[in-house]
Amino acid sequence: MKRVAVLGLALAVALTARPISAQQLEIRFLDVGQGDAALVRSGTKTLLIDAGGSAGVVSYLRAFHIDTIDLVIASHNHADHIGGMTGVLQSAVVRFYMDNGVPQTTATYQRTIQAVQASGAQYLNATNRTITLGAARLHILGPPAGVPRTTHDAPRTSSQNNASVGALIEFGEFHALFTGDSELLELDYWLHNEAIRHVHVVKVAHHGSPNGTSAAWIAATHPQVAVISVGAGNSYGHPSAAVIAEWEGAGARVYRTDRDGSVLVLANDDGSFVVTTARADTGGVVQLRPFVQDTTVPAIAQPVTSPACCRICTRGKACGNSCINAAYQCHQPPGCACNAKP
Amino acid sequence: MSDVFYAVDRLEGQMAVLVGDDETTVDLPRRNLPARVREGTVLRVELGADGRPDWGSAKIDDQERERRLKAAQERLDRMAESDPGGDITI
Numbered sequence: 161m162k163r164v165a166v167l168g169l170a171l172a173v174a175l176t177a178r179p180i181s182a183q184q185l186e187i188r189f190l191d192v193g194q195g196d197a198a199l200v201r202s203g204t205k206t207l208l209i210d211a212g213g214s215a216g217v218v219s220y221l222r223a224f225h226i227d228t229i230d231l232v233i234a235s236h237n238h239a240d241h242i243g244g245m246t247g248v249l250q251s252a253v254v255r256f257y258m259d260n261g262v263p264q265t266t267a268t269y270q271r272t273i274q275a276v277q278a279s280g281a282q283y284l285n286a287t288n289r290t291i292t293l294g295a296a297r298l299h300i301l302g303p304p305a306g307v308p309r310t311t312h313d314a315p316r317t318s319s320q321n322n323a324s325v326g327a328l329i330e331f332g333e334f335h336a337l338f339t340g341d342s343e344l345l346e347l348d349y350w351l352h353n354e355a356i357r358h359v360h361v362v363k364v365a366h367h368g369s370p371n372g373t374s375a376a377w378i379a380a381t382h383p384q385v386a387v388i389s390v391g392a393g394n395s396y397g398h399p400s401a402a403v404i405a406e407w408e409g410a411g412a413r414v415y416r417t418d419r420d421g422s423v424l425v426l427a428n429d430d431g432s433f434v435v436t437t438a439r440a441d442t443g444g445v446v447q448l449r450p451f452v453q454d455t456t457v458p459a460i461a462q463p464v465t466s467p468a469c470c471r472i473c474t475r476g477k478a479c480g481n482s483c484i485n486a487a488y489q490c491h492q493p494p495g496c497a498c499n500a501k502p
Numbered sequence: 503m504s505d506v507f508y509a510v511d512r513l514e515g516q517m518a519v520l521v522g523d524d525e526t527t528v529d530l531p532r533r534n535l536p537a538r539v540r541e542g543t544v545l546r547v548e549l550g551a552d553g554r555p556d557w558g559s560a561k562i563d564d565q566e567r568e569r570r571l572k573a574a575q576e577r578l579d580r581m582a583e584s585d586p587g588g589d590i591t592i
Binding site for chain 1: 515
């Protein structure tokens, strides 16, 4: 069984690890079981948001040949978000590290913060600030100032969840929003204090728990794609069927890592994007499931002429699973990208 | 009989997620733990004859919790001193 899983990971990586165009933003919601981890690449720059609950994320880094991460964000210090962080810090050069600045008592956190210090990474406070990462801009949504430092002061809420670091990724006209495990207290704070805008992709807060989604939050973000990072058979009832229904009811296509495996978003700066998932079946064979999502952008709003096309190249030409400049030579084997009809 | 520490990583509904000092993670119903358990609570737990934690023996150790938070906060404060602040390009 374990061999099948390893084979699945290897095949998933082999099928999707090809370099993207420098003009694209890549977001990978990694299948790390119950927990969060997302790898974002913009040109030569790499961002990791959370590290899952175990060292599994390191396998992805190795498979993608990533030995330097420009910025790591720990949305908050729960073990299902930082459990793999020590492994990340030991297996890659991390240039900058940001967390929510709220200490935790677990051994997982204590070792993580020791590893951050030992790594020499530049620590960044989670204040409202803009971080330019290649062609992408990262707008940090800082936690509300009034959140108690521990839940001994506010036992009904999680101080870690409600102090999650939020990150709005802006790549030209494309926008994606990450909010860790924010609960309603923090989401409401941002709704009232930040310019929460419509985005293309949302990472659903708190693994699809009811306390991480509200009607107001859905209306404000109004995404076309909502991704839930969640482990199969977890003990916590994640994700909630009602939460999935709410996002779908608002028109979002919902992906979940327990069923879809890792979810890959390839975005262009005109706001068009493609979502692909990789999932190992029982035979260890990975199936790519092409999906053209954005129907508001002319570049990809044309009818998809072939179900095999995961991407229609209206500018440049098809190369493997992506589009490249028409003047460039394609070095990829045939993939699922197609040239648009003249 | 030796004691071990488990810290409450988080509460998920009626479940408590504990992390031992060996970083093993345990999901337990909250009703099996002291009523005052919250996120961040540190529990001192006796090991049974079989070497497994005897959850009935779990006692809240506020001193250990404070010690851990203080040590971590001091480390964070030292690291944060070098933050250049403001918008940055990476």
